[in-house]
Amino acid sequence: MEKRYCVNHPDRPASGECVITKRPICPECSTKYEGVNYSKEGLEQLKRQRAAVASGGLRRKAVLAMAVGQAPVSLFLLYYFYLINFRWLTGLLK
Amino acid sequence: MVNPRKTASQPPALRPLDAAVGFLRSHADIALPLYIVGVAPMSLAMLFIIDAVSAARYSALSEGAAMLALATVWKWIFSAATQARIQRKLTGAQGAPLRGRIVAIVCVKLAASVIMLWGSFIVLPFIYGFFLSGLAAPILLDRDGAAVDEAEWILKWVSGAMNQAVKILSAIFVLFFIAELGFGLLQLVVTRLIMPSFLGMDPTELSLTLTSAAWNMAIIYILFLIFDFYWTVASVMLYYEIQSRRVGVDISARLAAMGG
Numbered sequence: 001m002e003k004r005y006c007v008n009h010p011d012r013p014a015s016g017e018c019v020i021t022k023r024p025i026c027p028e029c030s031t032k033y034e035g036v037n038y039s040k041e042g043l044e045q046l047k048r049q050r051a052a053v054a055s056g057g058l059r060r061k062a063v064l065a066m067a068v069g070q071a072p073v074s075l076f077l078l079y080y081f082y083l084i085n086f087r088w089l090t091g092l093l094k
Numbered sequence: 095m096v097n098p099r100k101t102a103s104q105p106p107a108l109r110p111l112d113a114a115v116g117f118l119r120s121h122a123d124i125a126l127p128l129y130i131v132g133v134a135p136m137s138l139a140m141l142f143i144i145d146a147v148s149a150a151r152y153s154a155l156s157e158g159a160a161m162l163a164l165a166t167v168w169k170w171i172f173s174a175a176t177q178a179r180i181q182r183k184l185t186g187a188q189g190a191p192l193r194g195r196i197v198a199i200v201c202v203k204l205a206a207s208v209i210m211l212w213g214s215f216i217v218l219p220f221i222y223g224f225f226l227s228g229l230a231a232p233i234l235l236d237r238d239g240a241a242v243d244e245a246e247w248i249l250k251w252v253s254g255a256m257n258q259a260v261k262i263l264s265a266i267f268v269l270f271f272i273a274e275l276g277f278g279l280l281q282l283v284v285t286r287l288i289m290p291s292f293l294g295m296d297p298t299e300l301s302l303t304l305t306s307a308a309w310n311m312a313i314i315y316i317l318f319l320i321f322d323f324y325w326t327v328a329s330v331m332l333y334y335e336i337q338s339r340r341v342g343v344d345i346s347a348r349l350a351a352m353g354g
């Protein structure tokens with residue numbers, strides 16, 4: 001099996017690879033997080049991914065709250081539309 | 095019976111409308127009973143309003159409008175059930191259970207009604223609400239996505255296929271106008287020709303009724319029911335056709351296979 005070397009330290013043998021970037025890294029460049037090895041770049045990518053998911057989830061919740069919240073307002077607007085139209089029709093043709 | 099050769103030569107934009115006619119001619123029994131249950135409370139609310147208008151009880155209009163708004167929501171539930179039945183018949187697939195999706199469908203239809211009725215004040219034109227309302231049930235019963243995402247998909251589809259959407263909407267409006275005109279002409283023939291000449295009846299007493307707001311409201315409501323039922327069916331056909339472009343099935347071939 002071919003021996004792999006750290007992407008940041010070409011003279012040092014790699015102890016594993018980053019789960020995100022898939023690049024070989026030595027123990028010094030490796031950070032264990034949630035039981036998995038990450039490189040510095042990998043950790044930054046993970047941070048960006050999680051932030052995007054969090055903001056997406058927040059957006060989804062906000063949109064969902066708006067969608068449900070609009071129901072009573074829309075029902076009132078439907079009622080009001082009928083009312084002004086009936087008043088207009090009867091007023092016009094009276 | 096839908097003639098595949100005829101539908102193939104038609105502009106594709108109006109094929110769902112033709113398919114809806116074909117479906118109704120052979121399978122009206124699938125759609126009509128549920129739709130009638132749906133519009134029954136709405137018709138009662140309209141009767142109440144027409145009665146109030148003809149008796150000049152204008153103070154009862156707000157009560158009638160509230161009843162009509164609630165009856166509209168009831169109608170949406172049964173329109174969705176009607177569309178679910180048509181969709182099951184058309185695709186042969188079971189689809190998502192209506193009970194689990196009905197709240198989402200009603201929420202989308204409420205939003206669509208705001209766009210349709212007040213759209214010109216909130217940027218989105220009427221056409222978006224029209225298609226959002228029609229396609230809400232077919233899409234939400236067919237896909238697993240969140241209602242918000244599916245509603246967004248419909249709005250994007252309308253933007254992307256604006257040419258087809260405008261053609262369909264225009265065709266429905268033109269048909270509605272022709273129906274209204276036809277009804278007016280029929281009324282004229284009956285009151286000016288048939289009643290005095292053939293039945294020996296004096297129609298002058300009717301003129302007060304025929305020019306009243308209550309009569310006009312009743313006529314518009316009956317025409318609305320006919321066209322709403324038609325659009326309920328046609329929007330399922332439209333969704334099927336949109337899907338067919340993706341999955342490669344032909345709506346007229348499917349209707350022919352169903353014996354329509």
